[in-house]
Amino acid sequence: APDSLMQALEDLDYLAALDNDGNLSEFGIIMSEFPLDPQLSKSLLASCEFECVDEMLTIAAMVTAPTCFLHTPPGTEEIALSCWRRFSHPAGDHFTLINVFNAFKAATANPTDPGNNEKWCRDYFLSSSALSMAEMIRAELVEIMKRIELPISEPDFGSEENLLSIKKALLSGYFMHIARDVDGSGNYLMLTHKQVAQLHPFSSYSSTRRIPEWVLFHEFSISEGNSIRVVSEISPHLFAELVPQYYFSNLPPSESKDILQEMINHLAPASATKEEQK
Template identity: 50%
Template sequence: FHLASLAEAAGDLQTQFLEGDKEYDDILELNQFDGLPYSSRFYKLLKERKELPVWKAKCEFMDTLAKEQFVVVSGSAKTGRSSQIPQWCAEFCLSVQFQHGMVVCTQIHAQQAVDLALRVADEMDVNIGHEVGYNIPLESCCTTDTVLRCDPLLAHYGVVVVDQAHQRTVATDVLLGLLKDIVLQRPELRVVLLTAFPPSPKHLAHFTGSAARLIHLETLGAGEVVYSSTGDGYFCSALRLVLEIHRSREQGDVIVFLVTTQEIDLAHNILCHERKSLPIDLGELLPIAVHPGQPGSLPVLGEEETSQTRQVFLTQICYKESCRSTKPCSVFWILLAPSCFMVPSVELRPEATQCYMKFQHPEGDHFTLINIYKAFKQYCNIEKWCQDFYLDHNALLTADGIRSELTDTLKRIELPISVPAFGSRSNTVNIKRALLAGFFMQVARDVDGSGNYFIITHKHVAQIHPLSGYGAKSPKLDLPEWVLFHEHSFSEDNCLRTVTHITPQE
């Protein structure tokens, strides 16, 4: 790396960005990151992004990034710092042809890293896992160009963005300590700290020996959701927003995606407490905790109750599929819902197993779930039918609701929705390819032909769960060599659940 070339590029950058956002007023037809034409959604999001408070500081930030090793950006939530700053850092690295490396942005929670990567990829109009990726424990969504590597000097990165630096975790403090030493050996490396509030001068001087450049973003006016400095900012802001929506008297239910099951339960308790103090004329606020993968008991409201009650669904969601994929996603809403299989008593299990076999599909459990959902819709969502077949009526209702939400999302972002052709070979192959695109890290191989499946990523050996269509085979003959699984219950029974046969050709 040559500092002289960086200084020359910094001068060009300074001239380029002194004119503010002029480059976006006459934006090129092709995306500078992937060379493809911009979608209509990009221009819509760009207009919204320009309204964020952080955009007023873009010129100052880019100028500082070109000249200084350390940049500190402070501002409350909703200023856009977490989503916009990494994109601008990518533009900075692109301007010098990535000769000093790529951009890495740290997050405290794994789900936050996934969510931020999805949002940034959407706004940059690129594919998740390609130009923008993420790497969290036991899951990586990167290519060889974006993968995070174990590198003591971070030689693969030109800019390191430390988000939520005000939250003093052990991992954050260790990282900042390492960066302090690394920048002495890599003068071309840039470090950007994003905080909710300005750090003390002593804290800033800890890194460079002198006060680092601080850019303070404008705070939002009254009535907006403001970041809390207690360490639970996004959590508190989400609940505050729910209450504001309810007070606004706008129609419609609300769904809140949280990081952990503990947050779901805590949010449920808080909203149950807060609703007691709300005016009666606003109508009832009904918090509902939905834990993915666990049987739930969703309330069924009458028509009159529905018009007077706002339901708030508190749940988790894990995005596994590229937002720009046009492949069918007909099974994903079932996987996001709680399990539709009831847990009968010991004496009723043989009867329940016989019921489940009526829906069994030769291609695997994912297709069996589709058969169950099709039958559920065919019988008009009747609860009695579910009871007769030992199926959870509430779980299937949840799956139906999630399907509607995903369909609306696909329409909103202008993605084509293919009409399902159940029973055709091409439809089966397309569904398998869609599953592989989303769950490509969850693949296992039968290493000895007796049902001992070696999980490619975990390096563990597991068996197929007995309730699976394959797990019921005894002796274990004609088992598929390669399978894709949805869940590995390692700590419970070391079994693979929801399994489908795949082949290298697919």
Template identity: 30%
Template sequence: MVVLLLKSLGINDLLGFEFMDPPPGETLMRALELLYALGALNDRGELTKLGRRMAEFPVDPMLSKAIISSEKYQCTDEVLTIISMLQESASLFYRPKDKKLHADQARQNFVRSGGDHFTLLNVWEQWADTNYSQQFCYEQFLQFKSLSRARDIRDQLAGLCERVEIAVDANPNSNDITPIQKALTAGYFYNTAQLQKGGDSYRTLKTNHTVYIHPSSSLFQFQPPVKAVLYYELVMTSKSYMRQIMEIKPSWLLEVAPHYFKPADLEQLATGDKKMPKGQGAAPASTRP
């Protein structure tokens, strides 16, 4: 986000820029690679039209790319909600010691197909239907403060959408979640993983690391296991766990990130080949030290 901001201010010599607390050169290069892969920079390291729109949002560039992509897929309303809920997802549900079974059942009742992102969307929609009731949160074992923060975030993002002329429209076909999944994948294609042959672990497509579904996910112990997933964050404990997971189709990666993924990468997905994707975006030549 800092690199995107500096680029939007016309500062192109990032390696020579006098940071108060200079980041390692490798960190800067990774940031440039990500922004290039997201389409915010061209192959000369210059800010694109998309990059200028992304810079209007004071959030992680992957989030802003998902928001802007939602315009194409006509689902900005749902994507804003999901993104806002993701920010508070770690503290959304609570589980009193004397009501663990009730809390678990209440949480299970919110689960929707497609993954955790749609469970969060369902929580929001049910809460909104009660006119943002605090009593509803109490009855459903939800943190009212966390939901209220998500509502504030959503209001701010909706205001920024208006500033960059993105209409906050809802998905015209509420039964089809594919547009929402594609919009989110457009921003988070870096955070994707494929199921390994054993069926109990996944391997990240970008870094080739072994990762596992977090036990709190609705897709944990899902049978048969989902073949390809997108995750919001990795949590490192005894293993690397993916949190807030959504099912994806590998073919979407070619559609939303054609300069990052190539047809050969999809063949690797289909065959379970563990090689690094050949289409991995490199930093633009003019930005290399």
């Protein structure tokens, strides 16, 4: 449809993938090297700047592969949830996916027992084919990074600095995928349009009592009951710091936009002072 094509071009423009003539920019050409959604390519490239490439490669592979969480047989939902809780990360679903992938790699590291792969996944209600696919995608992305000579930072998952860096890299690509819980009960209103969404049942936040106010999400699905999938808490201050002004000014009016505008106004004098000190 022409509308969706225009939207796709607009998104590429916001991601700095197009030049003034509407052709791919130098940055856009590098983004197109990766067989990923533009937002994900942008986040992966941003991770070079924020030195969290190892972790971002894992996230990119896990969200590109089919979901690793299996639909459980009736009566086993609680057991599956308690298994998945072992991987749950307080920073959100993107970080939980890193935990799942790292645990899968550790459990299947023994080449003498290939059957262990299937058994481990069955025990945790995880899809071994999805995780194997993620492993293959990640290896392919590493090869592309090496071919175009991009730096791959050392793994540092778990440190506070690393968690913040991952959120910055994610925000660099997914600033268009931000939602706010408007009533404290998990009804998320997206910044881009007046659509209300709920957390996907597989979200690690679904099994906790703490529902974050501001989130970054990987995708929105109408077919799965207007849910947002792969969700991590985000600080509105961080969003205000990293959002392209050109994109922000085009957002429709909303209470959320007003809150963010105030934060941007507070940030502006600070950044002006920094410039003067240079």
